[in-house]
Amino acid sequence: MNKIKAFIDQRGLGSFLILAALILVVFPLAMDIFRLNLVGKYLTYGFVAIGLVMCWGYGGVLSLGQGVFFGLGGYAMAMFLKLEASDPISTKIQSTPGIPDFMDWNQLTALPLWWEPFKYLPFALVAVLLVPTLLAFVISFAMFKRRVGGVYFAIITQAVALIMTVLIIGQQGYTGGVNGITDLKTLLGWDIRTNSAKYILYFANALLLLGCIYFCLWVQKSKLGTLLLAMRDKEDRVRFSGYDVSMFKVFAFCLAAMLSAIGGAMFTLQVGFMSPSFVGIVPSIEMVIFAAVGGRMSLIGAVYGALLVNFGKTYFSESFPDLWLFLMASLFIGVVMAFPNGLAGVYTSHVKPWLARRKATQAKSQALAVPPADNPPPASPPPAKEAEVPGLIRAT
Amino acid sequence: MAFADMLNIGMMQGFAGLSLFAVLLLMGLGLAIIFGQMGVINMAHGEFMTLGAYTIFLFSTLAESFFPQFTQSYFLVAIVAAFFVAFLAGWCVEWALIRHLYKRPLDTLLATWGVSLGMQQCFRSFIGPKEVSPTLPDWLMGSWSPHEGLDIPINGLFVMALTLVVTGGVLLALYKSRWGLRVRATVANRPMANAIGINTKKTDRMTYAIGCGIAGVAGAAFTTIGSTGPTSGSLYIVDAFLVVTFGGAASLLGTVASAFGIAQMQSISEFFMTGSMAKVLTLMTIVVILMMRPQGLFASKIRH
Structure with a gap:
């Protein structure tokens, strides 16, 4: 018993275990499936928030484009699910059966070539992980190699978020436009809309999130985490010590992108659709506030931040829709002015x-x-x- | 005949590009001062523009219902008023928030985003969620046709003229006035500027407020082109930041050049593809160029 206690103390896992107990035991016992599904949705934002802790809090790289990676992961998953949902039999009333309904509405007569590989789940899963990471690598490698400062990087990522939204909305025939990809039904024949499926997906999501937090805690404890911190505080000194600062920043940004993408894919599975309203500038900045409220230096805090802000959003926009934006505004200002390190x-x-x-x-x-x-x-x-x-x- | 038509289309196309240039420059100018000179990431810039636009709407409504004799002339007064309303708002925001955050530029981003959310909701609650447009005086309506088949809208000309005046004013103020000297000294070397007796705090507040005031004028000008709603400001913000960043943050001349380049790129590519694809192409070109050349078109000679 004492050994276990010592182990927990030594690894700093106490609050990790409390969070695990909360989302694995307390929430499922205390809530019905509708609310639990909502919590599951909030927890997918938790992935983005811990990603931001790694790249913003630890790496000093503020990204205003996390929605892009969240969306890319979500869309990759949604494309697979959509192709499964639009088999020739269930889409036989369309003028071209066997392609997703929004393509049919936009007078496409064949599946675009780049949609083809998404018929296979392994490819879709690899795409969820790799496409956002590659994009993050391209963006950050080009910029950090030229020693672009944090402010410019934030603005560029914001521009990327705008490009992505305009592209998705503009290319309606290939992406589903403003409505996004809707009507997702089954995953390899398993109906994801039933209550039991929602329970299973909730637990899968929660375990995945805890796994990601554990991984990030491990990164923070390692030499890499120490270097990231050192870099954030005195970049030049780390550079003069012989480290390639830019590659560490690239790593932090790619890690954050991959975590967001996992969140996006889990979001699609639990909510059943994906749309550009989770990609653009506004959702991307909201994701930053999750991490800021929870504490940009604390992984566990960021998850609580994501949960709290989203609970607040749901509660206030249900009961006092006018107040919500004011509250959000004061949250932004208050966190920055009074509590820069969040909860x-x-x-x-x-x-x-x-x-x-x-x-x-x-x-x-x-x-x-x-x-x-x-x-x-x-x-x-x-x-x-x-x-x-x-x-x-x-x-x- | 066919050649004359081609010429007319070419000229109107060129005018469209020029008027987009005027719009982008007007948006970028205030931000070039706030972001380019001071380094404050002012995400509420779009909302200060909206504030200016609503000021025009207020004046137009007042003129219509109480002073019908001024419906032709209120506009010029209202533009000045728009400047001062946005100026005052900026002054207050600087006093309440920004002055505590000069050492944390990324946090100014979050705080001003909060300001922008709050202002949007204020517009929605107190003015109304619907888009409004002021009743424009007659001399701003219609178009000017120098010869057969060529129509140049007067409101576009007006925006261009206003842009010219504001840009000239900002350049003069920044490079010929005492205030401009103080701003440039503060930007170049804050401790040294302080040491030689420049009140940098006061300079900062004045600079931020003037930047916001120019945003107000920009918003006022935009009422001649489109309507104003609570969230209109958020449509401009990324464009404005890209104009300033692309031009090279600390250079006003760069802002002018980049607004011109972006406007021409956008309006020429709009000729060949849909509006949204033209926008994507333009933005992507800017992002790629910024990746290759992060300091922008015109790098400043100041070391930070």
Whole structure:
């Protein structure tokens, strides 16, 4: 038992385990399938948020184009599902059976060549992972090799997001236009719209997310993570120490792109469609705020940020649609002005010292209370709770 | 005959390019000051433009309902008012937010994005979600036809003339006035400018506010071309940033050149393909050129 505790403390896994318990046990028990599906959708944004922690918080590279990678992953998945949903029998009323319905509406008479390979799931999965990563590599390699600063990089990624949206909306016949790719039904014959499928997809998504967080925690603990941090703080010094700074930045950006793409693919599977409204400038900046609210330096915090902001968005846009944008505006301004390190920063700078003070005073009062030894202080919390605290602190 | 038609089409096409150039330049000018000179990533720039446009709408409504004798002349006064409204708003935003963030440029991006969301919702709640357009004076309507078959819209000419005036004014102010001297000194070397007695804080606030004011004038000019809605500003923001970045951030001349280049690229490619593909092609060309030459067309000689 002590060994396990020591292991958790040492790897900083306490808060990771709390998050795992929350999304694997508490949420499925407390919510019906509709709400759980929503949480699953929010968790797919969690992938983007942890990607941003890696490239923005650790690498110092702010990307305003994460929606592009999220969308590319989502579209790659949606293209496979759409082709499966539009077999010749179920599309026999179309003038050209066997092609997706929106192509038929746009007077296409044959499947475009570049859609062909998406008939195969392994290809689609590889595309989900590699297409966004390659795009990220091309963009970031060209720019970081020329030592482009963070501000310009942010603007270029934003322009890429605009290009992507205009392209998707403009090429309606090939991409489904504004509506996106809808009406997705089955994955290899398995109906993804049933409740049981939604449960399974939720757990698959949650486990995948936890796996990605674990991987990123491992990267942060490794020499690579230390280098990323050093680079963010004093880039020139790392460069003069003989490291190729640009390639580390490229790595961070590609990692973030790949994580976003995984999120996008899981989004498509759980929500059942993909559209350009998750690709453009506005959603991409909203993704940045998930990471900013949670804490740009904390992987776990970023997931909480994604969950909280999206819960807020759903709740407020259902009940007070006018208030939502004001709230979002004050969230942006407040986080930047008052809490640059987000919720995780609030935890480390306010809650942690408070807990430590409390512990210290408790120890003192216990030491004072020992000689009489008849009534222990009533406010002492259960020891089990205290045992978790060090792990929590170290992870954030 | 056929040759004359070709000539007319060519001239009108050329005029379309020029008027797009005027629009892009007008959008880019304010940002060239705020982003190019000060390094503040002002994502709320589009909303300051919308603010100027709504000022024109307010004046037009006032003139129509209370002072019918001014319906022909309110426009010029309203443009000046648009400048001052946006100027004041910019002044307040700088005082409340931006001055705390000069050392964290990427955070100005997030904070001003918040400002832009807030302003959009204000427009929606207090003015209305619908698109509005002011009643333009008669002398702005119609077109000018120097000879048979050639029509040049007057509002386009007006925007071009206004662009000329504003660009000239900004160039003069930046390179011939005391304020311009102070701004350039602050940009070039802040501690040194401080040391020789320039109040850099005051200069910053003035600069930001003037940049916002120019955005207001740009928005005012755009009411002659299209209608204004709460989210109109967000349509311009990426274009404006690309114009400034492409031109080379710290160079006003670069902004002029890049607005010209982008406008011509866009209007010529629109002749051969659909509007959206022309936009994609233009943006992609800019992005690729910026990847090859990140400092933009005209690099500044200042070391940062």
